[in-house]
Amino acid sequence: MEAIKGYLAALVDPQFGKNGVKVAAIVGSILLAINHGPALMQNQMTRDRWLSALVTYLIPYGVNVHGQYISQRQTKRQPQVTITED
Numbered sequence: 001m002e003a004i005k006g007y008l009a010a011l012v013d014p015q016f017g018k019n020g021v022k023v024a025a026i027v028g029s030i031l032l033a034i035n036h037g038p039a040l041m042q043n044q045m046t047r048d049r050w051l052s053a054l055v056t057y058l059i060p061y062g063v064n065v066h067g068q069y070i071s072q073r074q075t076k077r078q079p080q081v082t083i084t085e086d
Contacts, residue, residue, distance in 0.1 A: 003073070006069065006073070007065075007066060007069050010065050010066075010068070010069040011061075011062065011065055013065075016064075016065045016068045016069060017065070019064060019068065020061045020062075020064045020065045020068070021061065023060050023061065023064040024057045024058070024060045024061035024064065025057075027060035028056050028057035028059075028060050028061075031056045031060075032053055032056050032057075035052070035053075035056060036049055036052070036053055036056075
Protein backbone atom coordinates (compact mmCIF):
# COMPACT_ATOMS: atom_id res chain seq x y z
CA MET A 1 0.00 0.00 0.00
CA GLU A 2 2.92 2.30 0.75
CA ALA A 3 4.23 1.88 -2.81
CA ILE A 4 0.85 2.86 -4.29
CA LYS A 5 0.65 5.97 -2.11
CA GLY A 6 4.20 6.86 -3.11
CA TYR A 7 3.39 6.45 -6.80
CA LEU A 8 0.26 8.59 -6.53
CA ALA A 9 2.34 11.29 -4.85
CA ALA A 10 4.96 10.96 -7.59
CA LEU A 11 2.33 11.71 -10.25
CA VAL A 12 2.18 15.32 -9.04
CA ASP A 13 5.82 15.64 -7.95
CA PRO A 14 7.68 18.23 -10.07
CA GLN A 15 10.82 16.06 -9.83
CA PHE A 16 9.11 13.42 -11.98
CA GLY A 17 6.65 15.63 -13.85
CA LYS A 18 9.11 17.51 -16.05
CA ASN A 19 10.33 14.40 -17.84
CA GLY A 20 6.86 12.83 -17.72
CA VAL A 21 5.33 15.79 -19.57
CA LYS A 22 8.02 15.64 -22.28
CA VAL A 23 7.45 11.93 -22.85
CA ALA A 24 3.66 12.33 -22.79
CA ALA A 25 3.84 15.13 -25.35
CA ILE A 26 5.94 13.11 -27.79
CA VAL A 27 4.45 9.64 -27.32
CA GLY A 28 0.92 10.98 -26.86
CA SER A 29 1.11 13.01 -30.07
CA ILE A 30 2.31 10.00 -32.04
CA LEU A 31 -0.48 7.85 -30.63
CA LEU A 32 -3.03 10.62 -31.22
CA ALA A 33 -2.01 10.80 -34.88
CA ILE A 34 -2.21 7.02 -35.25
CA ASN A 35 -5.52 6.57 -33.42
CA HIS A 36 -7.38 9.77 -34.27
CA GLY A 37 -5.54 11.31 -37.20
CA PRO A 38 -8.23 10.69 -39.83
CA ALA A 39 -11.01 11.93 -37.52
CA LEU A 40 -8.98 15.07 -36.72
CA MET A 41 -8.29 15.77 -40.39
CA GLN A 42 -11.96 15.30 -41.32
CA ASN A 43 -13.21 17.33 -38.33
CA GLN A 44 -15.08 14.30 -36.99
CA MET A 45 -13.87 14.33 -33.38
CA THR A 46 -16.70 13.46 -31.03
CA ARG A 47 -16.82 13.95 -27.27
CA ASP A 48 -15.82 10.31 -26.79
CA ARG A 49 -12.89 10.67 -29.16
CA TRP A 50 -11.65 13.77 -27.28
CA LEU A 51 -11.86 11.85 -24.03
CA SER A 52 -9.88 9.03 -25.60
CA ALA A 53 -7.35 11.59 -26.88
CA LEU A 54 -6.88 12.89 -23.34
CA VAL A 55 -6.19 9.37 -22.09
CA THR A 56 -3.73 8.99 -24.97
CA TYR A 57 -1.58 11.63 -23.23
CA LEU A 58 -2.22 10.54 -19.65
CA ILE A 59 -1.09 6.94 -20.09
CA PRO A 60 2.47 7.71 -21.30
CA TYR A 61 2.78 10.27 -18.49
CA GLY A 62 1.75 7.73 -15.86
CA VAL A 63 4.01 5.02 -17.26
CA ASN A 64 6.99 7.37 -17.37
CA VAL A 65 6.47 8.62 -13.83
CA HIS A 66 6.05 5.01 -12.67
CA GLY A 67 9.40 4.09 -14.22
CA GLN A 68 11.13 7.05 -12.61
CA TYR A 69 9.53 6.31 -9.24
CA ILE A 70 10.45 2.61 -9.26
CA SER A 71 14.00 3.42 -10.35
CA GLN A 72 14.39 5.90 -7.51
CA ARG A 73 13.01 3.40 -4.96
CA GLN A 74 15.38 0.68 -6.13
CA THR A 75 18.35 3.03 -6.00
CA LYS A 76 17.53 3.97 -2.40
CA ARG A 77 17.22 0.30 -1.40
CA GLN A 78 20.55 -0.83 -2.86
CA PRO A 79 23.34 -1.01 -0.31
CA GLN A 80 26.21 1.38 -0.85
CA VAL A 81 29.31 -0.49 -1.97
CA THR A 82 32.71 1.02 -1.36
CA ILE A 83 35.61 -0.26 -3.42
CA THR A 84 39.03 0.09 -1.83
CA GLU A 85 42.37 -0.83 -3.27
CA ASP A 86 44.81 -2.73 -1.10
